[in-house]
Amino acid sequence: MKKVSQENKIKAEFLEKANLYRKENCNLPDYHGDLIGENINSYCKICQSTQTFILSAPFFEGKNLWSGPKSFHSSYVPHKENISGFLFLGYHCAKCQQERVVFLIKISDEKIEKIGQYPPIDISLPYEIEILKDKTIENLYKKGKICESQSYGIGSFAYYRRIVELKIDELLEKIKEFFPIEKKEAYDKCMKEVRKEKNVEKKIEIVKDVITDKIIQNNPLKNIYTLLSIGIHSLTDEECLASAQSLRELMVLLIKQIEQKKNDEEKLISSQKNIEKIIKKQGGKK
Incomplete structure (x- = not known):
């Protein structure tokens, strides 16, 4: 088998992470017979863990590029400027x-443009969405991920935005519990304004500067507000898709931080109660 320069291989990151129908520049090799992909990391259902997957055999326009020397020395081998067609890459664990993965x-x-892959891009729910126990939110998230996986930026952004619209009041109410007693009254006043407001951007604008990093570390609300304030229809397809991905990640991060903070507070209270019991017991002995 002919050795292909690493820089001419189709990158693992593209194969593992690129959404369908997104075109990317690629440093193609001189000849179609040298088309090859890097080894990838993927989840193996048989091993039940992430494993390295090795390229089994590439097919270009239906021809096995590793079938023998003839595939590299046909009567006419096009220069890289003329390489066009469909490449099939099959991998095994x-x-x-x-276990097999194909592109x-x-x-x-x-x-290069990924137009198909099996197993399909993962649209399973992250833990942060599951714990909300809301079927409407789960369906919106999956629809958003499907749109995102097929590079429909406006569609995916719309679904993620709807999740924020439906859950923002609930999330902001949870954050209230993290404020010290002397600052809860001020936050309550903000929340009264939030409940009156219908527009999600304005809801976040009311509280985004009140919720400091001490309350929620690296407060994602400010970036969520910025994304929601952007006129999404004025963006390019790539910018729109990137905005949707960022909105999804920030939304999940916000839920994660709220739940983590809640768990930390509960552990702290539990520890304090245990210490008080021990002190009380020792005092009783005296």
Whole structure:
């Protein structure tokens, strides 16, 4: 098998993370016979863990590029400027040798575009969404992820925005518990204004500067507010998709930080109660 320069291989990051139908520039090799992808990391259902997957055999326009020397020395081998067509990359798990991952890639004009993959891009719910125990939110999240996986930025942003609209009041109410007693009254006043307001951006604007990093570390609300305030229809497709991804990540981060803070507070209270019991017991002995 002919050795291909590392810089000419299709990158693992593209194969592992790129959404469908997004075109990316690629430093293609000189000849179609040298088309190859880097080894990737993927979840193996058989091993039940993330494993290295090794390229089994690439097919370009239906021809096995590793079938023999003839595939590299045909009567006409196009220069890289003329490489265009469909590349199939099949991988197998390096550990069990059974689990398979496959990609279908369109190549044209020095660009690569992932147009198919199996297993499909993961749209499973993260823990932070599951703990909300809200079927409407779960369905919105999955629809958003499906749109995102197929590079529909406006669609995915709309679904994630709807989640924020539906849950923002509940999340802000939870944050109230983290304020010290002397500052809760001021936050209560803000929340009264929040409950009257219908627009999600304005709701966040009311409280975003009141909720300091001491209350919620690296407060994601400010960035969520910025994203929601952007006129999404004025953005390019790539900018729109990037905004949707950021909104999803910030939304999940906010829920995670609230739950973590809540758990930490509960552990602290529990520890204090245990210490008080021990002190009381020792005092009783005296």
